Each structure stands twice: as structure tokens, then as C-alpha cells.
Amino acid sequence: MAVDFKNREYWIDAVRSFACICVLTTHAPIPGGSNGLNFIGFFNYYATCGASILFFMISGALILYKPKPAIPFIKRRLSRIVCPMFFWTIISLLVAVIHGEMSLGEMAVKIAKIPLAPQESTYWFIYAIFGIYLFTPIVASWLNKAGRRELEFYLCVWAITLLLPYIAPHSHACDGIIDFAHGPLYYFYGFLWFAVMGYYLRKYVNLHTLKRWHAGIAVLVLALPVGLYLSPMGHDIIHDRMTLHAAFTCCVYFVILKHAHYSERWKRYFYDFAQHSFGIYLIHILVMRGVLWPLFEPYHIHYALQIPLIVVLTALISYGMVHLISKLPFSNYIVGL
Secondary structure, eight states, X not given: OOOOTTTSOXXXXXXXXXXXXHHHHHHOSOTTOOTTHHHHXXXXXXXXXXXXXXXXXXXXXXXXXXXXXXXXXXXXXXXXXXXXXHHHHHHHHHHHHHTTSSOXXXXXXXXXXXTTSOSSGGGHHHHHHHHHHHHHHHHHHXXXXXXXXXXXXXXXXXHHHTTHHHHGGGGGGGTTOOOGGGSGGGGGOSTHHHHHHHHHHHHHOOGGGOOHHHHHHHHHHHTHHHHHHHSSOXXXXXXXXXXXXXXXXXXXXXXXXXXXXXXXXXXXXXXXXXXXXXXXXXXXXXXXXXIIHHHHGGGOXXXXXXXXXXXXXXXXXXXXXXXXXXXXXXTHHHHOO
């Protein structure tokens, strides 16, 4: 089918494609390896930041832009993400049964729990994004009426909550003064605001109107891992998605990809890959852990080579599988196309 690239916001396809590759990169390292552990820390910082957060931001840029009637919107989104997730969760559980990792009885219990919590850990994102979808009609109506300064005020309040992971480890030194779980900002904390940030960056941020010092800030943000890894902070905080440095890094990614120049060929590449990205996300763990890890594990390849190889092969194999599945009847219920 011909695509009207002239009127299409193809940069969103580029952001989605980049985010999909970041997801694959985050999950690619084979556990237990020792060749290149310092490398993997920096490498995965950039990938983890660009993975789920960018998908939340893309959703906000797309679905918060106009008010939507609640019930039709939720039904449409529910059918697109829930059926494929349910299908591939069952496939993952069947594979675990075949490998002797659980019994059929345990599988039945896990299937019953699917509506309540992810039974394949990498599918946590689907539960989070559906929670955002439930809020979307409400938030989109507010954003349609809110001014820029009002929106910036709320984003600044949210940014304060992203400072709390840095403070929390030292709360014992404050004699319990810091009690985030019972404070007012706790109720302002969550992935929903990444979606609102995506909306803000799409509507108000234009790279051509930014000044040179903004570029300096972007360079500093992308160089953050050096300072973070040299600091006494724990690595759990560094790789935490709900932190200010993670949000800043994703904003830089988003703005750069939004304003990059793409040739007609790359527009088509990004469009095609983005169309398959949800299916790739759903099946990449099966491909990666079930096929590629067993092939690579005996060779103890340095992470600097191992990760890119696994990412490229996972992307190609998963893309091919999704493309073939898309030819089947009712493929939208399997890979969400």
C-alpha cells in the first residue's frame, strides 16, 4: 500500500524504530558473562533510557494531541494490545512447560493471572501503557484547554519527583524526614508524565528555535553516564527509569530524532520497521533467549561484539516472523498490525 510520506510525520516512525532497537539492546546481554562488564554498563544506560520511556513519549505525542471519546478509544486500544499480549504470553508459558521449567498446573494458574499482572516479565510495559490509555481521554481534554505555562508548571512538579531516587538512599540520615511513600508528590509520580512530555515536545519544542546553549545542555545530558558511574551512586539508581537523568536523555533523543533529516528511502525503512515494532517487541524474547543465547553462550564473546550481533539477528529474525504472520488472517490479534 502506498504511503503518503509528504503528509506523514515520519519522524515518529524513526523514534519508534529507535526505541524498538533500544528494547532489544536492553535485553540482549547474556547473563553471567564477564568480558566487557564496564562496557555493558554504559551501553545499557543509553539503551534502557531509550527503550520504554520513548514509547511512552511517542504514545503521548500521538494520542494526547486531540480529545477522544473514552469508550471507543479504550475499546480500540484494548483490542490492539491485549489479544497479542495474551497470545504470546501463552506461547512463552508453553515453551517453559516444554523445557520443564513449570508444570501444566502452574501454567494454568499463570494464565488465570494474566489480567492482573504480567506473566512474562518483559510485558510489564503493556500493563503500564494500558493504564495510560485509561487516563488518555481525561488528560487529552485537559491538554486541549491548558496553556503552555500551565503545562510547564505541572511538568516541573513532576520533575521534582524524579529527584527522589537520588535522595531516598540517604533518608535514614534525615531521621525519617523524607517519607516519599506518604508525601503529596507520591501521587504525582508515574509513567503518565512521560506521555505528557511527549505531547509537550511535539507541540512546543522546535529545534530550529533553540539556541546554541541548548546544544551544550544536550551534550552534557548525553555525557551524564561518565559522571554517574564515577559518583558513589548505586547502579540501580543510574539505570532507574524514573529519574531526572533518564528523562533528560530521552528528551534529547526525542528532539534530535524529531528534527533529523531523512531521505525518502529511510522514511520507508523507518515506516516499515515501525509498523512491525509491536510484534517484534512481543516475540523478541523468544527469539533471543530460545534461539540466539544458546548459540552464543559457549563462545564467551566480548559484550562489545556480542550485544550488537544479538540485536541485529534478533531484529532480522523477529521482523521476518512478524512479516510472515501479518499475511495470515486475523494477524492483528497476533502481532497487533
